[in-house]
Every structure is written in structure tokens, then in C-alpha cells.
Amino acid sequence: MNTENKTNFLDKYFGITNSKSTMRTEVLAGLTTFITIAYILILNPQILADPYMIMGDTVMAGKVANGVFIGTCIGAFIGTILCSVYAKVPFAQAPGMGLNAFFAYTVVLGMGYTYGQALVIVFLSGIFFIVITAVGLREAIIRSIPDAVKTAITPGIGLFITIIGLKNAGLVVGNPATLVSMVDFAQWRNPDADMSLIMGAVVALIGLITMGLLHVKNVKGSILIGIVVATIAGIPLGVTHLSNFSLDIGTKFSDFAEVSFMKMDFAGLFQGGNTLNTIFTVTMLVISFSLVNMFDSIGTLLGAAKQSGMIDENGEVIRMKEALMSDAISTAAGAMVGTSTVTTVVESSAGIAEGGRTGMTSFVTALLFLGAIIFAPVVGLVPAAATAPALIFVGILMLGNIKDVDFSEMSEALPAFCTIVFMPFTYSIANGVALGLITFCLMKMGNRKFAEVKPLTLIVSIVFIIRYTFMTLG
Numbered sequence: 001m002n003t004e005n006k007t008n009f010l011d012k013y014f015g016i017t018n019s020k021s022t023m024r025t026e027v028l029a030g031l032t033t034f035i036t037i038a039y040i041l042i043l044n045p046q047i048l049a050d051p052y053m054i055m056g057d058t059v060m061a062g063k064v065a066n067g068v069f070i071g072t073c074i075g076a077f078i079g080t081i082l083c084s085v086y087a088k089v090p091f092a093q094a095p096g097m098g099l100n101a102f103f104a105y106t107v108v109l110g111m112g113y114t115y116g117q118a119l120v121i122v123f124l125s126g127i128f129f130i131v132i133t134a135v136g137l138r139e140a141i142i143r144s145i146p147d148a149v150k151t152a153i154t155p156g157i158g159l160f161i162t163i164i165g166l167k168n169a170g171l172v173v174g175n176p177a178t179l180v181s182m183v184d185f186a187q188w189r190n191p192d193a194d195m196s197l198i199m200g201a202v203v204a205l206i207g208l209i210t211m212g213l214l215h216v217k218n219v220k221g222s223i224l225i226g227i228v229v230a231t232i233a234g235i236p237l238g239v240t241h242l243s244n245f246s247l248d249i250g251t252k253f254s255d256f257a258e259v260s261f262m263k264m265d266f267a268g269l270f271q272g273g274n275t276l277n278t279i280f281t282v283t284m285l286v287i288s289f290s291l292v293n294m295f296d297s298i299g300t301l302l303g304a305a306k307q308s309g310m311i312d313e314n315g316e317v318i319r320m321k322e323a324l325m326s327d328a329i330s331t332a333a334g335a336m337v338g339t340s341t342v343t344t345v346v347e348s349s350a351g352i353a354e355g356g357r358t359g360m361t362s363f364v365t366a367l368l369f370l371g372a373i374i375f376a377p378v379v380g381l382v383p384a385a386a387t388a389p390a391l392i393f394v395g396i397l398m399l400g401n402i403k404d405v406d407f408s409e410m411s412e413a414l415p416a417f418c419t420i421v422f423m424p425f426t427y428s429i430a431n432g433v434a435l436g437l438i439t440f441c442l443m444k445m446g447n448r449k450f451a452e453v454k455p456l457t458l459i460v461s462i463v464f465i466i467r468y469t470f471m472t473l474g
Helices: 003-014 023-037 039-054 058-087 099-110 115-134 137-144 147-169 185-189 195-216 222-233 249-260 266-270 275-308 320-336 348-353 359-371 376-381 384-404 410-426 429-446 455-470
Strands: 093-095 172-175 179-182 342-344
Touching (some): 003 023, 023 222, 023 348, 058 093, 058 249, 058 320, 093 320, 115 266, 115 275, 115 320, 137 455, 147 172, 147 384, 147 429, 195 384, 222 384, 266 275, 275 342, 348 359, 348 384
Antiparallel strands (some): 093 342
């Protein structure tokens, strides 16, 4: 099959022309998504290995870090290739930030489970997802979300990824008096100041302005170009580091086979002690993982679908069940290869903002996840300060959807407001959706508008209230 025939086949299979896109746009979008999300390949192994480092077991920490790196690449590939060839949507999947911290610091470090035992819990949540997706429950839950909350999800995610970008850029820093504040650029005059933080913020601003100017001029690939410009600008400023290109692939694969691949410890999880108590604790952990993952992925799916125009005449996400099943399978598959919960990631919005509209976008991203196993040094070359402006810029685009929110009627405005603000201020899409649903039910029932509250909406809200009352995410 020659190159032209291959291109025609991919065009027809993914419906690129029918989606008013082009092969070039889809490839650029896939590359943009990957570069924006590549930090997860570096950060996830560090987080999952950190409990062993804290406990002083540096040998195990090193093995887990190596194994999780390979597992992260493979898990992200599996999830994203399912989005591509099965669901045919431009979304990427990878281990979710937040859920990996819960895995490491609450389940392993706090509760004393081993890495292999924690993988069992993730696997069980994946199986649970597959079952409820197959029977249509997750679709039903999405349909039960009221319009007041649905319209608020996209701008809420916009603010959420904006604060992630501002944090990664170093533009917003912690402050004990005000919780957060802007980086102090005047510290450049202090000889003892950490200049890497200030220079990182400068690099991020260079990238953001570049993206904005190119977007105004309708330049294709403006986000990707901005990332490249910021990366190059970071070289003389000491933010982009060209050293350390060595990578011992053999050791990583050896550790992957030893501690990560198919190393779920079912026997260890359920042996000894009070069996009923163990089953109850594991069940609560599975539910906790599942609730957060489900509403993170639902929120991301709804927000990204609206941004990409993948909403049908009934206001539902096109190929929703396939996208949800891809997410469910990847959660279970991710545990099998040694990584924490794999889910649809909000960084997919960066590729969509570049024009990605079909599974070809995620096909490119998936191949790059697989290639990252070998080319990890190149992936690590792009600093967080260079990818951060992509998140901020996409946040601008998504926040524009706030015009669709109805602020004229308080029983609609308050749930929408809670949905929007709880996402960035609690660092969780799931919390935003949950508080939106809970306040919607309370406002409507308090105004005796019982008919506007669907039974499933009320049930989900009650489940979240129980979860907040009795379960913790650490």
C-alpha cells in the first residue's frame, strides 16, 4: 500500500475530511497533546516511588520508578489507542494526577498497602467501570447531569487547567498568608534567590505571548510553536537543560518485568487479619477511586467534546459509550502494567484547540507514548515552564463558554457557579461536578421544583454526600 493509499484509508477510517479537518492538522494536534502531557511520564514514576523513598527503601524506590515509567508509557498508549481506533475521538489517556497521589500517599504510605496490593484496588475499580459502562449506567449518569451543571463544566475545566498551568509555570506560588500569590520577579536582585523559579515564569510568559500572537494571525500550530519557542528560550535562561541524555533502557525493562508487569498482589491484599474488615476497606477504596475517576473523566469528556464540536443535536457526546469504555478498559489495563488509574486527561484540550477533531489526533499521541519508552531524554528536554502556557492558553479558549451559563435564575446560577469554582480551587474536576449536582438538588428541592430533579441526579448527589462524609482522599 503506497503512501497516498494509506492516507486515503486513514482519512476514510477516521472521517478526517468529513470532520472538516486535515491530516496535517490532526498530526499537529496529536503532537501538541503529547508534548503538553509528557510531564506525566516523568512525574508519575516519581510520585508512585516516593513512599518507598520516604520509608528509606531506595532500592525498591528505584525499581518502582523504573517499572512505573514503562507502565505509564504502555498504559497511556493502550488508553489512547483505544480512543483512536475504537472510539475514534481526539482524546488522550494517561495516569491521572491526583489519583496517583492518592495511590501513593494515602493507600501505600498512609494505609500500609504495598505497590502490588494498591494495583489490585485500581484493577478492581477498572473492572467495576467496565461493568457499569457495558450496562449503560455511566451514560445514564451523564444524561442525568442537569444543563446548569453541564454548561458550567467547560469553563470550569478552563479555570482548572489554567491554575495547573500557572502553577507549572511558577507564575503562581504558595503563600502562607494568602494561600497563593504571584511569583516575586523583584527577587532577581537578591543574590540568594532561586532564579530558576523566576526564569521559568519568564519562559512561560514568552510561550504564552507567542501563542496569543500566532493565534491572532491564524497560524496553524500556534500552541505547538509556542511550546518550541519557550523551550528554546529556556536554554540561555537555564530552564531547558540539554545535559543528561543517557538512558538505561535495559534496567528499566528489567525492573518493569520484576515489580510492575502483572504484579498485582491479590493474595497479599486479602490475607491475614479480619477478612470482613479487609473487604470493607478495599470496597471503600475502590468506590473512592471510582467516584473521582468517573467524574473526572465525565467532566473532561463533556468539556472537551463541547470544545471540539462533538455534541449531537440532543446535546449528547458523539460516540460517548465507546469513549467511556475506552476509559474503563484502560484503567484495568493500566493496573496490569503497573501504573495508577489511567483516565481521559484534561490536557487533551490542547490538541483539540489546535484543531484535532478525529481519532487520528489520538493515534499520533498514542504512537508518541509508545515511542517515549526509547526517546525519554527528548521528552524530558521540554521543561514544565514551556508546556504550562499551553494549558493557560487553552484555559482562555475554554473559559469563553461561560457565556452559555444562565446566571439570571439563582437555582441555576448557584450550581453552575459551584461547578466552575470548585474545580480550580479544590484542584479536582470531580469535586466541581459533585458540588454542582448537590447544590442543584438542594436549590430545586428547596424551591419545591421536585419535578426538575431526576431520580438518578438525586442518587448520585447522595452518593457524593456519603463519600465526603465517610471517605477521604488523604
